[in-house]
Structures are given as C-alpha cells and as structure tokens.
Amino acid sequence: MNQAQAVNLIRQSVKKLDAYHLAQDECAIKLNQNENPFDWPQEIKEEAAAFCTQRAWNRYPPFISDQLKSSLAAYAGVRPEQVIAGNGSNEMLLVLMLSLLDTQRPVIICEPTFTVYRLLARGMEGSVCRVQLNRDLTYAVDGIIAACKKHPQSIFICASPNNPTGKSLDKEELCSILDAHGGFCILDQAYVEFGGYNAVRLLDQYPNLVITRTFSKALGGAGFRIGYMLGNAAVMNEMNKIKLPYNINFFSEHVARLLLSHADVISARLVALRAERDRMYACLRQLPFDTCFASDANFILVRTPRHRELIESLKKQSILVRDVSGYPMLDQCIRISVGTPDENSVLENALSAFFSIA
Secondary structure, three states, X not given: OOXXXXXXXXXXXXXXXXXXXXXXXXXXXXXXXXXXXXXOOHHHHHHHHHHHHHOOOOOOOOOOOHHHHHHHHHHHOOOHHHEEEEOHHHHHHHHHHHHHOOOOOOEEEEEOOOOHHHHHHHHOOOOEEEEEOOOOOOOOHHHHHHHHHHOOOOEEEEEOOOOOOOOOOOHHHHHHHHHHOOOEEEEEOOOHXXXXXXXXXXXXXXXXXXXXXXXXXXXXXXXXXXXXXXXXXXXXXXXXXXOOOOOOOHHHHHHHHHXXXXXXXXXXXXXXXXXXXXXXXXXXXOOOOOEEEOOOOOEEEEEOOOHHHHHHHHHHOOEEOEEOOOOOOOOOEEEEEOOOHHHHHHHHHHHHHHHHHO
8 A cells, every 4th residue: 555545545524624733933922822821830840740750650540530530620619520631621622522423413613713623523524503703703692592593402612711812601691502502512611710701600500511621721731731521420421431541641640630739829820810911901902903802811812904014023022922813703813822921011012112113
C-alpha cells in the first residue's frame, strides 16, 4: 500500500475538516489564548514536584480517582457521582459527542463560538444546525428555541460565557431553552468563574443538562490539561462507559487536587483578574475602536478596520493578541486576553501610541 492509498482509507468526514490551528508566535506578553496570567507560587510547585519524585512511575494512576472527583464535587457544589474528569474539557466534549451524536440528531451551535464544537460534530459525520447570534453578539434565544423545537432530540451546545464574544446566557434564558428542548444541552462553562450565570444549580432540575469546565482558565492550570463535566448521576454513569481508561496521568491528578486545596489563592486571583478586566474595558472604550464589547470572561473583543495593522504593531512590541476576524460576524475583530496589571499597562500604552499616530 502506498501513502495515497493509506490516506484514502481515512474517513471522508475527517479529511474534509480544517484542522484546529494556532500560530506559535513567541512574544513577551501573551494575550492570545485566554490563559490565567498568574503562575502558581513556587512552594506549591515544589510540593507537586516532591510528589512526582516519590511516586512510582511504573504504576498506573487510579482507574477512577475518587479523591479527585470528591475535590471537584466540593469545588463545583455537586455530588461526586455527578462528576467525570478528563484530559481537558475538550476530551469531555469528545466523550459527550461519542455518547450522544448520531445521524438523526443534529448539533445546534450558536455562531460565532468555539470552533471545536463544529469540528467534533463534522468529524463524526454529524450535521450542524447554526443559529446566528444577535447583532450585539448576545444569544438569539428565540432562534435557539425554534431550532430546538424543529430538531427535538438534537444536541444543543453553547459556551456561557461565550468564546470569543464574552457574552452569557442568564438563568431565565437558559431555563426557557431547557424547558423547550427534548434533547441534551451541553453548556461549556470554561469561563464561568470570571462571570455569568453558574448553571450548576440547575443540574438536579434538568437531567438533560451537562456542564463542562476546565482548569485551563480561572484555575491557572492550562499546562497540565485537566477538565471535567457535571451532570445527572445516572447520565454520568452511562457516559463514563465510553471515557478512555486511565485518561488522567498521576501528576495531573495530584496537581489538580493540590490546586483545589488552595482556595485562598484561587479566590484572590479571580478578584484581581475581574478588576483588571473591568479596568481594561474602561480603557479600551476610550480608544477609537469601532466597537468594544463588554465581557463576562477574561478577555475583551474589539473591532477596528485597522485590525491587521494593529496586530502587527503589537507583535513588533512583543505583545500577542488573537485575530478572530475570520469568525462569522467578527470581521475586523481582535480578542484580547486579560493579563497581569503590568502587562495590561504595557498594552494600554501600546494601543494609545498606535491610535495617536493615526
């Protein structure tokens, strides 16, 4: 068999996909991936490193880590049997698609949003029903409900707060969707610690609601890849059957529990990041952007016809932001993550200088 013949055996639905891609530019100030800009204290890292040196590497991690599930349940405000943990929330999305998707159940998404939803659905030969956001980039709730009624057993998936818009569904909006929907609702709440309605309290009322969460944003753990999902206990029990065994390595499992034990650090950083987001939003609104969108997340979306010129100008000053102008409805848009106070001040000065030259 030659190379072409081998490639030809790959499913057509996969070959037709555009791969998820992010340019690997190196800049001193990295405001392009919505990461928590604060690293963890050295003493906590050393505690994790000590565990890593003492723990046998030749032995598997726990098959199901009851300790991690208990820690996550306490943090999220649910029972341990309502939790499944995995290798980032992206793996949880994959488990959900494997559990729910078939050719008779389209996936309803609200664009623009996180592109992995469409990538997973298309790669598994699912059909996608798109509901466009309102012009102000808020969720078009009436349109969502109409799509759910048209496709009564569909999978509705949305991010709240949404990436890259920063907008959220409130409790009334979410309940109206869940009351109208005869299928599953997957709510990606990767950014909920920064703002927006926390839907965990609805899980007991709606067994068709599943929430995905991550350590990569508010918890400052993007490097060790832990995510989890929350739902009805009976639903989680069934979905756990398709999750890969030993999907979390022992180091990540231990560090996740270690970080959750430092609630004081998490809380203080969330307060600081929310304050920096609000300060940055106030600053950006004073600059001649066409639009500066308010955000419940740890990033802010702006629009300017000079977006490409601005991105290159910032890169020359070693500041990296995200060009999202290729997303539906987001022409001329840039997404800017909230950094440390010092990073945000450097950004503000660079933006002020850029626009003063015009």
